[in-house]
Amino acid sequence: MSFARKLFLFLLIVPLTLKAQLPPIGEWRMHLDYFAGKAITQSDKTIYCASPVSFFSIDKTDNVIIRYDKVSGLHDIGINTLSYDASDDKLLVAYANSNIDVLYKTDVYNIPDIKRKDINGDKNIYNIFFRNNKAFLSTGLGVIVADLEKYEIKETWLIGEGGNNVKVNGFTADNNLYYAATEEGLKTALQSSSNLTDYRNWTVVSGTANLSSGACKDVVNVNGKIILLKNDSLLVNNNGNWNLFYDDDFEMINLTVNNDKLVVTEKKGDYNDTRIIVVNANGIIERTVDRGDGFSHPLQAVADGNNIWATDLYIALQHKDGNSATETIIPNSPYGSLDGDMIAADGAMWVCGGSVDDAWNYQYNRTGLFRFKEDVWTPINQNIPAFQWMDTVYDIINVAIDPRDETIYAGSYGRGLAEIHTDKSFKVYKQNSAIGPTVGDPLAYRISGLRFDADNNLWISNFGSTQNLVVKKADGTWRAFTTPFLINENAVADIVIDDVNQKWIVSPKGNGLLCYNHGASIDNTNDDQWRRYLFGKGNGNLPSNQVNCIAKDKDGFIWVGTDKGIAVIQCTQDVFSGSGCEALLPIVQQDRFAGYLSNEIKRVAIDPKTGEVFITTFNGLCSFRSTATEGSDVNEDVLVFPNPVPPNYSGTIAIKGLVNNAIVKITEMDGRLVYQTRALGGQAIWNGKDYKGRKISTGVYLVLVADETNTEKTVAKIVFIR
Structure with missing residues (x-):
């Protein structure tokens, strides 16, 4: 029997546990918002749906979803539109900043020319038309032609009056002419013209040929017929004259051409009524879906036989x-x-959806908070029946979980502190506690930081209050303190407790970072110590005084996120000693990809179980999986990732769920030693090579763990496929 056959049988008989897949060691992943829609396009087999942030695809047959982001090769974030070219099997993605990606087979080609070009005017890309391996981009400047063979910008046609910029809303072609629907009306040009960059080679059709003057919203080619969208009516070009093709009492939002039919997305008023119609080349409606079918705020739709797919203002994708x-x-x-x-708490990452702006003004954000566990996001906000009361508790920007009973404490920037029990009962603390009102805004109780210490005391940043640091002690009593520095607006925010029970407090508005040690007793302030970290050597060595976030890792290091990058404080035990303690500036990078969605970092958190570092930026949430994790007293729920190890995989293999600092041995089935290492905390990593640095062969390998008593136990099997 061949080894491949044996391996197949082994995979059948060995029990495999299906678990949420963690990213490999040293790799990034994005956690982007896919709830709202933005644009949609399709190939024969796939629907591509864009959110305002990124996009995903869904296979029409098996419904498999693939998400696309910077980790998977995209060069930007924030999408204006996207379109698929069936003739060349290419997907063009136009970003809000005018950057362009072209996806072809397994590659992503970037065309950054428009983004980089210093041009006065509107560079947004509103529409895309493909012909002869070129993309004709309808922009706020005019028509920009991209060469999809060389992946570069070929020409820019400024076709506004006098050669000025003009917004182009749509573009198409027939066998002879180019058609541009602009804010100055419909314009045409001979395709054979030698210089289409000269506006004088473009003819303004509007105002002639039975076509009124004024802006046109789009123009498309439906089975050889040129259809123009103007004033929410569709007009058709018949031998040089423009006649009514289709009209109704709806506002037409978008036109898409599929299989020689026109898919029209429509609404009335502020989406008081909506529908999607499929119109054939003769102007006859063949299909209608509307609000009664669940399409309440459609933005764009495509059709494929009896299937209609639509993206919605509030729903990523709908299918009928x-x-x-x-x-x-x-x-x-x-x-x-x-x-x-x-x-990180209770095996989950808790993330607040609320926010403040740079000036720390209210945003009245009612997103609430979220739990991320086993790769699933679960909301806790007023949209969930049990939490409808949270409608009045807006701008939840911080959270803490009581380690004794998993009670949730959610801090509202303006509406106090919400205490939510596991039975969903709740209490809101404001004036009924030591939490103070904001100076100059006496009805506001701004909670801007929360954290439990090792003694189960809840420490609270009370932004803007005269006593801006508050503690709800484990016995239920309260104390309040005033920071001893001159701080603009009494601004305090995130809190982290280090391994020696010191409190690290972000002070926004350019005030740096504070460290507080209350000494032997919270109630005795005589032995309290404070230190302030600022920019520059000798002052704390932060990259900037604008601190956005902090976190503590498994080694006890304090990570500091600023508007100029990350700093790490590795000597917390020496903060108040004679030697002092300054921050270091690390670099974390994977294949020249720093992983950030933006260089301006807002918050950092680390999951001690998995070693995953979560980083929020102004463009969204991403995470990076590091090597150190939290160990336990026994080996339980040992997880090997990836497993099986696929062909051509050259990354790091993680073995997690181990006892602290265990000795880990990788052996062949007959016990022959392949590799040995020691776990870092509760996780060991392996590069897939033997102790001589050679790649191992296809086969099944055992993971043996020895604790401090040298007792060995087989805890997992790893399957390699070369």
């Missing part, structure tokens, strides 16, 4: 097949960018 019920498709994700506080 014939007379079947409408299907809602939203990849599990958080709402918004989630730039609030993050903590």
Whole structure:
């Protein structure tokens, strides 16, 4: 029997546990908002749906969803539109900053020319038309032609009056002419013209040929017929004259051409009524779906036979097949960018959806907070029946979980502190506690930081209050303190407790970072110590005084996120000693990809179980999996990732769930030693090579763990496929 056959049988008989897949060691992943829609396009087999942030695809046959982001090769974030070119099997993605990606087979080609070009005017890309391996981009400047063979910008046609910029809303072609629907009306040009960059080679059709003057919203080619959208009516070009093709009492939002038919997305008023119609080349409606079918705020739709797929203002993707019920498709994700506080507790990452602006003004954000556990995002906000009361507790920007009973404490920037019990009962603390009102805003109780210490005391940042540091002690009593530095607006925010029970407090508005040691007793302030960290050597060595976030890792290091990058404080025990303690500036990078969605970091949190570092930026939430994790007293739920190890995999293999600092041996089935290492905390890593640095062969390998008594136990099997 061949080894491949034996391996196949082994995979059949060995029990495999299906678990949420962690990213490999040293790799990034994105946690982007896919709830709202933005644009949609399709190939024969796949639907591509864009959210305002990124996009995903869904296979029409098996419904497999693939998410696309910077980790998977995209060069930017924030999408204006996207379109698929069936003739060349290429997907063009136009970003909000005018950057362009072209996806072809397994590659992503970037065309950054428009983004980089210093041009006055509107560079947004509004529409895309493909022809002869070129993309004709309708922009706020005019028509920009991209060469999709060389992946570069070929020409820019400024076709406004006098050669000025003009917004182009749509573009198409027939066998002879180019057609541009602009804010100055419909313009045409001979394709054979030698210089289409000269506006004088473009003819203004509007105002002639039975076509009124004024802006045109789009123009498309439907089975050889040129259809123009103007004043919410569709006009057709018949031998040089423009006649009515289709009209109704709806506002037409978008036109898409599929299989020689026109798919029109429509609404009345502020989405008081909506529908999607499929119109054939003769101007006859063949299909209608509307609000009664569940399409309440459609933005754009495509059709494929009896199937209609639509993206919605509030729903990423909807699908209706014939007379079947409408299907809602939203990849599990958080709402918004989630730039609030993050903590790891109860095997989950808790993330706040609330926010403040740079000036720390209220945003009246009612997103609430989210739990991320086993790769699933679960919301806790007023949209959930049990939490409707949270409608009045807006701007939840920080969270803490009581380690004794898993009670949730959610801090509202303006509406106090919410205490939520596991039975969903709740209490809100404001004037009924030591929490103080904001100076100059006496009805506001701003909670801007929360954290439990090792003694189960809850420490609270009370932004703007005269006593801006508060503690709810484990016995239920309260104390309040005033920071001893001159701090603009009494601004305090995130809190982290280090391994020697010191409190690290972010002081926003350019005030740096504070460290507080209350000494032997919270109630005795005589032995209290404070230190302030600021920019520059000798002052703490932060990259900037604008501190956005802090976190503590498994080694006890304090990570500091600023508007100029990350700093790490590794000597917390020496903060108040004679030698002192300054921050270091590390670099974390994977294949020249720093992983950040933005260089401006807002918050950092680390999951001690998995070693995953979560980082929020102004463009969204991402995470990086590091090597250190929290160990336990026994080996339980040992997880090897990836397993099986696929062909051509050259990354790091993680073995987690181990006892602290265990000795880990990788052996062949007959016990022959392949590799040996020691776990870092509760996790060991292996590069897939033997002790001589050679790649191992296809086969099944055992993971043996020895504790401090040298007792060995087989805890896992690893399958390698070369």
